[in-house]
Amino acid sequence: MDYNQKKQILIVDDNELNIDTLIATLGDEYDLRVAIDGDMALKLFEYDDLPDLILLDVMMPEMDGYEVCRRIKECERTRGIRIIFLTALTDIADQEKGLGLGAEDYITKPFNPAIVRARVRTQLKLKQYSDHLEDLVTKKTEQLLHAQEGIIASMAIMAEHRDPETGAHIQRTKSYVQILARAMSAQMPDILSEQTIEMLYRAAPLHDIGKVAIPDEILLKPSRLTAEETTIMQTHTSCGADTIRRTEEIVGSNELLHLAMEIAEYHHEKWDGSGYPHGLEGDNIPLSARLMSIADVYDALISIRPYKPAFSHAEAVKIILKGDNFTRPEHFDPQILSCFARIHDQFDQIATTFGDS
Numbered sequence: 001m002d003y004n005q006k007k008q009i010l011i012v013d014d015n016e017l018n019i020d021t022l023i024a025t026l027g028d029e030y031d032l033r034v035a036i037d038g039d040m041a042l043k044l045f046e047y048d049d050l051p052d053l054i055l056l057d058v059m060m061p062e063m064d065g066y067e068v069c070r071r072i073k074e075c076e077r078t079r080g081i082r083i084i085f086l087t088a089l090t091d092i093a094d095q096e097k098g099l100g101l102g103a104e105d106y107i108t109k110p111f112n113p114a115i116v117r118a119r120v121r122t123q124l125k126l127k128q129y130s131d132h133l134e135d136l137v138t139k140k141t142e143q144l145l146h147a148q149e150g151i152i153a154s155m156a157i158m159a160e161h162r163d164p165e166t167g168a169h170i171q172r173t174k175s176y177v178q179i180l181a182r183a184m185s186a187q188m189p190d191i192l193s194e195q196t197i198e199m200l201y202r203a204a205p206l207h208d209i210g211k212v213a214i215p216d217e218i219l220l221k222p223s224r225l226t227a228e229e230t231t232i233m234q235t236h237t238s239c240g241a242d243t244i245r246r247t248e249e250i251v252g253s254n255e256l257l258h259l260a261m262e263i264a265e266y267h268h269e270k271w272d273g274s275g276y277p278h279g280l281e282g283d284n285i286p287l288s289a290r291l292m293s294i295a296d297v298y299d300a301l302i303s304i305r306p307y308k309p310a311f312s313h314a315e316a317v318k319i320i321l322k323g324d325n326f327t328r329p330e331h332f333d334p335q336i337l338s339c340f341a342r343i344h345d346q347f348d349q350i351a352t353t354f355g356d357s
Contacts (some may be wrong), residue, residue: 006031007124008049012041012068013057014088017107022055025113026120038063042071045078053123055107058087058098066101073102078255080130082123086269087112148156152260156205169299174204176295179346183339184291191287196255200288203260207267207292210240224307234276259288267292271329290333294320294340297327302351313348317341 008031010020013023019034033051035041054072057254059063072078072307083103087094095106104123107116156170178201185192211219212217214236220227225233244261251257266280266289273281275293285293311319319327321341329337340347 007052008033009120010035010044010051010054012036012038012042012054012060012065015057018057018086018111021111021113024118025111025116029117029246030120037061038065038068041068045072045075046079050078050081052082053120054081054083055120056083056103058085058089059093066097069098069101069103082127084119084123152202152256155209155247168354168356169208169303170205172299173207173292173295173348174201175350175354176298176347177201177204177291179343179350180291180295180336180339182329183343184336187335199256199259200263200291201262203256203288204292204295206240206244206260207263207296208236208240209243209264210236210238212243212260213239222306234268237265237268237277262286263292265289267296269293271333272330274330274331285333290336294332294336296345297331298340299351301327301353303356313344313351317344317347 009026010033011019012035013019013022014036019036022033023034033044033048034045039062041054041056054069054325056065060068065087069083072081072083079102084105084107085095085098085103086107086109087098088109089095098106104126105119107119160270165248178197181192181197181200185194185197205309214233216241218225218232219230241261241264244257244264248254248257248261263279263286266285269278269280269285269289270293271282271285271290273279275285298316298320301311301319304310320332321329321337323329
């Protein structure tokens, strides 16, 4: 951000004399733009760069300054613009009303040029400090995200060393989750924002982190597990969640690790309540885990296992949508299952890109 660039001020006033006075007072120092009513001012925001400051007349026909201020502060794109009201009203209640709507200051008419310049400089200086602080926070947030990604990558690599199949499986499943979440976002945009989808993509690699606690003779067994061994293997969900929970206690709670913990603990739960470790059903299963569930099952179906060959993409899709002796459509969130039915070709593309070596 260029803090030395000439600052832009929007003057919103229906009185030519007031506009001329402000231009004469501020024109040499700032980039000035003018709107003669509130509607014109709001339309400028649709296609122009946003101003650094607005000098806003209170008493205007049709839409007064209070309403313009309210609309500016309600809009996410414009709410950060600082506003100084221009008014002949001197009543404290009027000033309280404007400040309550989010304006930063008042200048009373008739204008004193020295006061106008001083108030404008103060607000622009405060905006500069605010923007600088926002830049620092953004950079710090990016650094924290990189640190979190490092933690997750290290933990995922640890799991990969225990299970040689895990590396490609991690790449595929996190990509499956990403495309499923993007396809689902049209139905739930408030829940699956682009930021949340990115977090899911980053968190997904830890879904099987709990397998590091499973004994080699079970984890690497070249045949189907016994009932007792299956029970032990199923503890990888709780072990994984506990590992991430302890990590949170050290580095602090955040959305990325929280999603990773949800996925690790609940990705083997089933919509009909027949899953593990808690037997949750329906919406009681976190959305993050419901997305991972179908991704994990698909990848297991197309992969070679000691007890079965790798199924083709078409066979895997048929099993998920129609069922077999082990997998039933009732195991999955119906909305996610319907979404999978529409986009399963993208799963095939991902599986081809990140095939087992």
